[in-house]
Each structure stands twice: as structure tokens, then as C-alpha cells.
Amino acid sequence: MPERPTVVIVDDSAELRVVVRSRLEASGLFDVVGEAGDGGEAMLLAHKLSPTLMLLDTSMPIMDGLEALPLVLAVSPDTKVVVFTGFEEVGLAIRARELGAVDLIEKSVPIDKLPELLWQHVGGGPEARPPRPGGLRIARGIDQAAARDQAALDEHLERYREVFHQAAIGMATMTLNGSIVRANSELAAMVHREPADLVGLDYGVLTRRHGDQLDDALARITEGDEELATFEHPLVTDDGASTLRVSLAPIRDSAGKPLYVFAQVQDITPEVELRRSEEMFRLLVTAVRDYAIYMLDVDGRVASWNAGAQNIKGYAADEILGRHYRVFYPEAEREARHPEHNLQMALREGAYAEEGWRVRRDGSRFWASVVITAVYDDAGRHRGFAKVTRDQTQQRAHEEQRRRAIEQQAQLLAITAHELRTPTAVIEGSVSMLREGDDLALDELSRLLDAMSSSAQRLQRLVADLSSASNMHADALALRPERLSLQATLIAAAERVRAVHPTARIGLDVAQDVDLVADPARVGQALDNLLENALRHGRTPVMLHGEPTEDGVRVLVSDAGPGVEPRLVDRLFERFAHAGSAGSTGLGLHLVREIARSHGGEVSYLPPGDGRRTAFAVELPSLPRAPGV
Missing domain, CATH: 1.10.287 (Helix Hairpins)
Structure with missing residues (x-):
């Protein structure tokens, strides 16, 4: 007696595998040599057993049938693979045959017909009939069990059909790991493809590198027992980009085990754009720190408060909400009812803008640029005012x-x-x-x-x-410091002045010679300016005195003159400060101050009095340091 064809049944439903196995073995036509619940296991059994025929389900949790089909044929080329599916879909049958299946049998077929349908692929073709006598060897009493099993299969298929056909939006049925086995025309139009082209396609391909969201949603359904998982992803087509929201729901068997996944797909691009616009506006209002943006009610009380308002005005939200915005105005303007006037102007003109002084929480003032806009609802009712304030103190x-x-x-x-x-x-x-x-x-x-x-x-x-x-303006007094002798520096300055003014009486006194590090050209320039200033505006003799200090040196340039006019003392070292027609440009002393400060030192004016001569004192550190350090 010739050996019967061997069969491996692959379906993630153990209950269904029992039903199919019992029918095939009861027919006397096949030997069922193995079962598997996943595409990966199917590939291993195909390699190990090389069965004559494999009945392969489409939807399984780890590797579905369409993924496993080429792998099964690769390890067992002689095995005939029949795809066993719950879907009535022409595109799925075409795709299965493209991948190497010899047939696609729907699970809606009467269970007692299944052995005969399978025998056609192993017993000589479509016209072949199973061995006689008596046709299939069905055990007595099997009709009642067959009817019960067929009812379970029909229920399994009908659940899918009801959900699929009642949906009025883009939809698809997927295997448990995301391969599309059926898609409606709405979804196909949404993604700019034909329905048949979507069959066998991993939906993750459509998510534009957001496949991890699909995987996470599927895992929540198959492993976490969730009844609904939702995610959003971008879709890029030739017509541009859009955003889709995908809602996944499991289709379960009578035992509650997921068989397939039903997907509802909506184009939510307008919603996303609105949401993005609202979010951007919210971020603008709440996070911006350069502008105080807040709402007033119809009476002028603060109704909202952003980070910029707190930053500029100094009030936390809980300190200012509900208070009248009059508190931001100086007292004189509050007494003149200027805040109320501004609201009246905004109400009358639609918007009102002005600049003026405002008061912070700590009482300090700042120069503000203000825009007040009247706000109305869709019915035209006045709801309050939007107020935008910017601190313009620095700009002013x-x-x-x-x-x-x-x-x-x-x-x-x-x-x-x-x-x-x-x-x-x-x-x-x-x-x-x-x-x-x-x-x-x-x-x-x-x-x-x-x-x-x-x-x-x-x-x-x-x-x-x-x-x-x-x-000085161009290079910010760049320094080229060297080690200098205080005495030699003062002697050189005195000699330069005597060369220009041979008859001038210039005295020199250095109590103790010390070294310092400074720019010789800049220090010489400062001393030349002070000596020239003393000769032009003071009286001889002019004295040049140097002495060490705790952290550097001090140079005094003094003369016997009456000193600087009182009106000039406060701005003596400013640019262009001068004493009228006899005063030159007023740049010399300004240069002296900048030179001293660039070394980390300072210059000061010492008026005459109590036996003290008119003098200018220059303080320099032993080593140059950043000004103000």
C-alpha cells in the first residue's frame, strides 16, 4: 500500500488545528506529521519533516503565513503549500500564488470538503478523486461534530466580515504582526495605491520610519490584552504629506485569543495642523519671556498671565490674577485715570498702542511699549482685552x-x-x-x-x-605689555615734554623705583597728555611724582594752577569735555582714563586745597588685569 501524503498544519489556534487534524486523519487520505502555531515553527518543521503538503494560516503573532511561505519553500522546495485563510480576497489569493502557494482555501469552506480539496494537489490534479470505497472514511456520528466545527469556523469568519463591511472609513485587516491581508477602497485611495497592491504589504512601510509605533500597538493587543490601540504617523505621497491616525482592534476567537487585527485609518491632517497651530500659539504665549502677553476681563482685571509677564513685571500668576491692571502704572497716571482711558480707546478703536513708564512689583520703573486689543467672541460680544507689553528700557x-x-x-x-x-x-x-x-x-x-x-x-x-x-574706538586699546621701570618711564616722559617746551619747568620725584608690566606706548601717551594738560591749563612748575603702592604704582602729575572749573569736574574724563575756547578737543583726559582702565587701573582728579597742588593721579597694577577685576 503506497504511503499516504504527509501534512503539517500551521495555525496559531490550537482549537482549529485539532479540528483540521481530526478531519484529515478521519479521511484516511493523509498522515498529519506535525503542527505549529507560528511561521517560524513552520519553517523548522518543513526543514525537519519535508512534508508533502503544508496547510499554512495567514495571521499568526510572530511570523505570519505570507512571510513564512517563501522560507518554507526555500528549506523544503517539494512541499506543496496551501494557504488557509479566513479572508475572501482576490488580491490575497494572487499574492499567495506569487509567493509559491499552490492554492488558497478559505476557512469558510465546509470542513468535510477540506480533505478532498487538499487531495487535488497531491493525488493527480483537480479531476483526481480520493480512493474508494465509500469516498471519505468519516466515522459514524461525525456529521454532528462536523456541523459544530463548521459553525465555529463560520462564526470566526462572520465576525470579521461584519466589522470590515460596517466601517465607513479607511480600513484594513492585518495579520497579528502587521501584514495587510485585505484593504478597502477608502484606505487605498488615502495612500494612493490600489487595494490589491496593499495585500501582503507590511503596514509599517506606510508609516515612514514610524514602524516602532505599529509594533508597539500590535504588542499591546496581542500581549497586553488591550481592545484598542491607537497611534499616528505621517504619510508622504506625490501630492504632499499628511497625518493618519490608526486604530487597531483585535478579532478574537471564542476563547478570546486574537486571530487578526482590524485597522481603522483616518486622515487627521487638518486636526493636526490646528493642533500644531494651537500648540505653537500656546508656547508663544506661555513660554516667551521678552513679551508680557496676558488677558484682561471687561473691567480691566488680569485674567491670564504668561512667563514673559512675570519676567517683565515681577508678579507671579497667583499674585496678580484678579487684580486691576492699574497697578502697572505710575501713581500720577493712576490718579489721572490713564489706565481706564487706554481701555476706552481700545474699545472704541479696536486697538490702542502707546509707550510710557510702567511700574514693576518691586517699585522700579521701566519704559514699556504697549498694545491693547479689544477681544470679541463669535457672537460679537465683548469678552475682554488682549494686552501685549514689551520692556523697551534698553532700547530707549x-x-x-x-x-x-x-x-x-x-x-x-x-x-x-x-x-x-x-x-x-x-x-x-x-x-x-x-x-x-x-x-x-x-x-x-x-x-x-x-x-x-x-x-x-x-x-x-x-x-x-x-x-x-x-x-581707541577701533581696537579697544589693544595692549602690548612689557616689563618697565617706573623711574625710567617717568624720566622719558619728562624728556619728551622738555623737547617740545624747552623753557618749561618740570620736576621729577621717584621715591622708590619699582618694576611693572604695562604697554610702554600707552602709558607714555597717558603721561604725555597729563603733562601737556598741566602746561596748557595750569601753571609751572609741573611735578612728576611716582611711588609704589600695595598692588602696583601711583603717578601724580601736579601743577601750581587753580584747578579745573567746578562745572567740569563731574564730566572731566568724558569725551569732548572742554573748558571753552581755550580748551582743545576734550579728548586728552578721556584717553588717559581709557588707557588706565585698559590696564585694570584708574585715573582721578585731586583739586587743590590745604597746601595741596592741583594734581591728576594714575593708579596702575603691577600686572595688567581685566577692568573691574
Whole structure:
């Protein structure tokens, strides 16, 4: 007697495997040599047993039938694989045959017909009939059991059909690990594919690198016993990008075990855009710290409060909510009912904007730019006011600095014009007299030459001051420090001045010579300016005194003059501070201060009194350090 064909049954439902096995063995046509509940196990049994035929379910939790089918045929090429499915889907049958299946049998087929359908693939083709006598060898009393088993299969299929056909949105049925076995036309249109093209496709391919969300949702259904799992993912097609929401629900057997997964798919792009817009607005309002953005009720009481409002005004939300916004205004404006006026203007015009002083919680003031907008609901009812405030104190200070800089530039031009006028007039007049006076006396000629020389020196000082100020602005007084002797530095400064003013009386006193590290050119420039200032505006003799201090050196430049005019003392070291027509550009002392500060030191003015001469004191550290350290 020839050997009967061997069969391996693969289905994740043990109950169904029992039913199918009993029918196949009862037919007397097959030997069932193995069972498996997963595609991976099917591949191992195919390799081990090389069965004549394998009945392979489509939906299994770890590896479904469509995934396992090529692997089974790879390890056992002679095995005939019949896909056993609960789906009536032409596309699924086509896909199964493309992967190598010899047939696709729906689970809705009467169970007593199953052996005959399988025999066609192992007994000689579609016209083959199973051996006689008596057709299939069905045990007595089997009809009642067959009817009961068939009812279970029909119930299994009907549950799926009801859910699938009642859905009015994009939907699909998947295996337990996400392969699509059936898709409706709505889903196919949503993803710009044909329904048949989706069969056998892992839905994760459509999620654009969000397959982990699909896997997590499937695990919650198959392992966590959840009845609904939802996730969202982007979808990119030729028409652009959209966002889909996928709701997964398990289809279970009578024992509660999941058989398949039903997916409902919705295009929620408009909802996502609205949600994103609302979220961005919420983040803008609540997180922005440069603007106070809050709501007032119809009476002007604070109804909402963002981080920017707390940052600018100093109130925490629980301290200000419910209070009238009058508290932000200076007392004089509150008394004049200016806050109420602003709300009336916003109500009348729709919006009102102004700039002015406002008061923080700690009582300090800041310059605010304010916009108040009346807010209405869809029915046109007035609901309150939206108020946006920005702290413009720094901007106002910068604008004030800009205004002062413009004034200083105009002042510099005026001073420069004044400084140029006198020496150029002297030079021009002297040259004219020299051209016209052939018989000038020697002393008169000498006076003209002295006047020209003095005017030229005055022009040179002007050029030097302007150049130094420009360089200081350009390179922020870059230093090239060296080790210096205090005594040698002061001697060199005195000699330079004597070369320009040979008759000037300049005394030098160094109590103790010490070394310091400083930029010799910059320090020399500062000393030259102080000595020149003493000779021009003070009285000789001029004294140059140096002494060590606890952390550096101190240099005093003093003269016998009456000192600086009281009106200039407070701004003596500012740029362009000068004493009128006799005062030059007013840049010299400013340069001295910047040079001292760039080394980490300072310069100060010491007025005369109590036997003390007019003096300027320069303090320098032994080593340069950052200003203010």
C-alpha cells in the first residue's frame, strides 16, 4: 500500500488545528506529521519533516503565513503549500500564488470538503478523486461534530466580515504582526495605491520610519490584552504629506485569543495642523519671556498671565490674577485715570498702542511699549482685552546713547572747526606778512615764525587727539605689555615734554623705583597728555611724582594752577569735555582714563586745597588685569 501524503498544519489556534487534524486523519487520505502555531515553527518543521503538503494560516503573532511561505519553500522546495485563510480576497489569493502557494482555501469552506480539496494537489490534479470505497472514511456520528466545527469556523469568519463591511472609513485587516491581508477602497485611495497592491504589504512601510509605533500597538493587543490601540504617523505621497491616525482592534476567537487585527485609518491632517497651530500659539504665549502677553476681563482685571509677564513685571500668576491692571502704572497716571482711558480707546478703536513708564512689583520703573486689543467672541460680544507689553528700557537707553553720539559728533565737528580756525588764521596771516614785508625786523620775523610754529603744534595736537580717539574706538586699546621701570618711564616722559617746551619747568620725584608690566606706548601717551594738560591749563612748575603702592604704582602729575572749573569736574574724563575756547578737543583726559582702565587701573582728579597742588593721579597694577577685576 503506497504511503499516504504527509501534512503539517500551521495555525496559531490550537482549537482549529485539532479540528483540521481530526478531519484529515478521519479521511484516511493523509498522515498529519506535525503542527505549529507560528511561521517560524513552520519553517523548522518543513526543514525537519519535508512534508508533502503544508496547510499554512495567514495571521499568526510572530511570523505570519505570507512571510513564512517563501522560507518554507526555500528549506523544503517539494512541499506543496496551501494557504488557509479566513479572508475572501482576490488580491490575497494572487499574492499567495506569487509567493509559491499552490492554492488558497478559505476557512469558510465546509470542513468535510477540506480533505478532498487538499487531495487535488497531491493525488493527480483537480479531476483526481480520493480512493474508494465509500469516498471519505468519516466515522459514524461525525456529521454532528462536523456541523459544530463548521459553525465555529463560520462564526470566526462572520465576525470579521461584519466589522470590515460596517466601517465607513479607511480600513484594513492585518495579520497579528502587521501584514495587510485585505484593504478597502477608502484606505487605498488615502495612500494612493490600489487595494490589491496593499495585500501582503507590511503596514509599517506606510508609516515612514514610524514602524516602532505599529509594533508597539500590535504588542499591546496581542500581549497586553488591550481592545484598542491607537497611534499616528505621517504619510508622504506625490501630492504632499499628511497625518493618519490608526486604530487597531483585535478579532478574537471564542476563547478570546486574537486571530487578526482590524485597522481603522483616518486622515487627521487638518486636526493636526490646528493642533500644531494651537500648540505653537500656546508656547508663544506661555513660554516667551521678552513679551508680557496676558488677558484682561471687561473691567480691566488680569485674567491670564504668561512667563514673559512675570519676567517683565515681577508678579507671579497667583499674585496678580484678579487684580486691576492699574497697578502697572505710575501713581500720577493712576490718579489721572490713564489706565481706564487706554481701555476706552481700545474699545472704541479696536486697538490702542502707546509707550510710557510702567511700574514693576518691586517699585522700579521701566519704559514699556504697549498694545491693547479689544477681544470679541463669535457672537460679537465683548469678552475682554488682549494686552501685549514689551520692556523697551534698553532700547530707549540705546536710542538715547545714539542721540548723544550724534550730539557728540556735531560737537566734535564744531570743536574741530574752532580749533582749526585760529591756527590756520595765524599761519595764513603770518605767511601773508612774510610775503609782503621785505623789510621786516629780525625780532618781528622771529615772532611770526614762533606764531606759525605754535599754530602748527596746535594742529598736530588736534590731529594726535583725534587719531588716538579713533584708534581707541577701533581696537579697544589693544595692549602690548612689557616689563618697565617706573623711574625710567617717568624720566622719558619728562624728556619728551622738555623737547617740545624747552623753557618749561618740570620736576621729577621717584621715591622708590619699582618694576611693572604695562604697554610702554600707552602709558607714555597717558603721561604725555597729563603733562601737556598741566602746561596748557595750569601753571609751572609741573611735578612728576611716582611711588609704589600695595598692588602696583601711583603717578601724580601736579601743577601750581587753580584747578579745573567746578562745572567740569563731574564730566572731566568724558569725551569732548572742554573748558571753552581755550580748551582743545576734550579728548586728552578721556584717553588717559581709557588707557588706565585698559590696564585694570584708574585715573582721578585731586583739586587743590590745604597746601595741596592741583594734581591728576594714575593708579596702575603691577600686572595688567581685566577692568573691574
